[in-house]
Amino acid sequence: MKKVLALMLVGAMTFSLAGCGSKADTTTEKPATEAAATETGTDAAGKKYIIATDTTFAPFEFEDESGNMVGIDLDLLAAIAEDQGFTYELQSLGFSAAVTALEAGQCDGVIAGMSITEDRQAKYDFSDSYFESGVGMGVAEDSTIASYEELAGQAVAAKVGTEGCAFAEAKAEEIGFTVTQFEDSASMYQDVLAGNSVACFEDYPVMGYEISRGMKLKMPLEMEAGNSYGFATMKDANPELVKMFNDGLANLKASGKYDEIIDTYIAK
Numbered sequence: 480m481k482k483v484l485a486l487m488l489v490g491a492m493t494f495s496l497a498g499c500g501s502k503a504d505t506t507t508e509k510p511a512t513e514a515a516a517t518e519t520g521t522d523a524a525g526k527k528y529i530i531a532t533d534t535t536f537a538p539f540e541f542e543d544e545s546g547n548m549v550g551i552d553l554d555l556l557a558a559i560a561e562d563q564g565f566t567y568e569l570q571s572l573g574f575s576a577a578v579t580a581l582e583a584g585q586c587d588g589v590i591a592g593m594s595i596t597e598d599r600q601a602k603y604d605f606s607d608s609y610f611e612s613g614v615g616m617g618v619a620e621d622s623t624i625a626s627y628e629e630l631a632g633q634a635v636a637a638k639v640g641t642e643g644c645a646f647a648e649a650k651a652e653e654i655g656f657t658v659t660q661f662e663d664s665a666s667m668y669q670d671v672l673a674g675n676s677v678a679c680f681e682d683y684p685v686m687g688y689e690i691s692r693g694m695k696l697k698m699p700l701e702m703e704a705g706n707s708y709g710f711a712t713m714k715d716a717n718p719e720l721v722k723m724f725n726d727g728l729a730n731l732k733a734s735g736k737y738d739e740i741i742d743t744y745i746a747k
Contacts, residue, residue, distance in 0.1 A: 528567045528720060530556065531577035533591040535663050538688040538744035539610075539708075540571070540591065552590045554740045555609060556710075559727030565720070573662055575640045587717050588724075592682060594642040594706035604714055606724040608707030610741075614646045615683035615703070617696040619671060624678060625699045630656040636667045636676040642705055643680035668694060684745060 532540050532552060540550040548571055560567055572580060574593075580586045581603075594612070595605045618624045631654050637644035639660040647658045659676060661667040664685065670676045672695060679686075683702040690696055710724045731737040 526565060528565060528587040528717070529570060529585070530567045530588050530590060531570045531572050531580050531586040532589070533574045533577065534571050535665055536574070536592050536682075536685055537664075539685065551610070551740060551744050552592060554743070555728070555731070555737070556590050558731055558736055558740065559724055562727040562730050563723040565723055574638070575662065578640065581711065581713060584713075588710060588712045588720055590710045592685065592708050593711050595709040596642075596706055599711070602714060603711040604716070604718065604721050605709035605711050606721050607728060608709055609728055609737075610684075610708040611705075612642075612708055613683045613702040613705035614643050614680055615686050615698045616678050616680055616700050617668070617671065617686050617690075617698055618678045619674075620695045620697050622677065622697075622699075627654055627700075630654055630678055632656060633677045634659055634675065636661060636670045636679040638662070638664055638667050638681065641682070643682060646703060646705075647680040664689075668696065671696065688745065 532548070535541050536550070536552075538550055539552040540548060543549045548569065553569070556567070556569075570577075570580070570586060574591050577586070577589045577591055578593075581589050592610075592612070593599075595608065599605070616627070624630065627650055630650070634657045635647055635651070636659050637647040639662060644658070644660060650656075651658050659670065661670065664681060667679050667681070668689065671679045679696075682705070683698070686696065686698060690698070710721070712721055728737070731740075
């Protein structure tokens with residue numbers, strides 16, 4: 480009888496310990512779900528990715544009045560993670576710092592209004608496009624500048640490492656003006672408002688969003704055709720993450736959630 484009781488006690492202790500085992504760290508924007516992870520056919524369950532983003536690139540990522548990071552990119556990432564069952568830690572670093580962190584292996588992916596270009600595709604794996612964008616030129620509200628040619632001999636502003644900066648530098652070489660680069664959009668806009676630069680170049684929807692919120696700039700020209708935005712990982716580093724992003728994005732578009740997110744930030 481003592482042996483039987485002892486065996487029963489050991490069994491009870493084993494069951495108790497099994498029920499109190501530690502779980503994988505899932506402190507992220509959205510919790511993982513086993514069912515979703517099974518559907519993707521990946522090892523996503525319990526794995527947490529580090530995703531880097533910009534600090535201010537409204538309406539794609541920016542800080543709201545409560546100090547929370549919000550925006551199209553971040554809402555899409557959260558919805559896709561929930562749909563596909565993976566978890567992540569978000570790091571708001573700034574665009575150039577986010578790309579540097581990716582190349583140094585300090586993060587797994589970058590979502591920051593990143594244009595899919597031929598040069599970048601040689602280094603990174605991109606998701607399917609989640610937004611079609613283009614470049615716009617911004618000038619002060621009272622400016623009379625209405626063409627690129629009028630920038631000749633003057634200074635313009637651009638954000639380092641962006642499509643707008645690449646476009647500005649190409650035009651500078653063609654027309655003859657100087658380009659001052661800034662780490663964030665807010666500083667770039669302020670340089671124009673302060674009169675230090677006569678114009679700035681930025682992704683059209685980003686500048687349009689700021690103007691709609693009262694920034695004293697205007698865009699006198701039509702949007703230049705640009706590139707698509709994509710989620711990026713290093714080449715061959717996280718193919719399962721790219722696949723989950725693509726699958727989740729497709730599901731969001733099919734369900735109408737994608738349009739709901741876009742419409743939250745960009746009025747039609």
